[in-house]
Amino acid sequence: MPKKKSSKKSGGRPSGRPGGVSAPKMKRGMPPHRVAEDQQLAAALERQDTAAVAFALRNDYCIVPLLPGSGPEQIRVFRAEDAEKFMLLLFSSPERYVDMVPQEPSHRFLAYDGPTLRDFLEQNVDNLEAVVFDVAGPHSMQADPREVLAALQLEV
Structure with a gap:
């Protein structure tokens, strides 16, 4: 599952196309108690707890x-x-995504x-080399994408 990201700089943030339009609303029906400040994924990343990250991915947003x-x-x-494959970036909150690309006028x-x-x-999964959580920090x-997929496929 996830590994703590190295503190060494690897040449900056991943590149992506700049721009964007108004972000769509979060999915309707998201429970009101699942706000960004209390999100399971953010708490798991703060603790650098791989099992908690897997649990959060299965049970939260x-x-x-x-x-x-x-x-x-x-x-x-x-x-x-120089990479052949892509990185999927996932975020614990919309604010963490904005932190990664603050220069964009809007974020979808x-x-x-x-x-x-x-x-x-x-x-x-075959086109991905990594899944990175909250790439702009703080945690x-x-x-590996296959490990994330395996965690999501677990029958509990």
């Missing part, structure tokens, strides 16, 4: 960035200049629950 622009909703993935995102994230990973972690 995470923020998934969308490509900027007015086109159809497409998940925004990032690629290092969706709130994914565990089953939705699992479906996305099942379709795209970043990184995981």
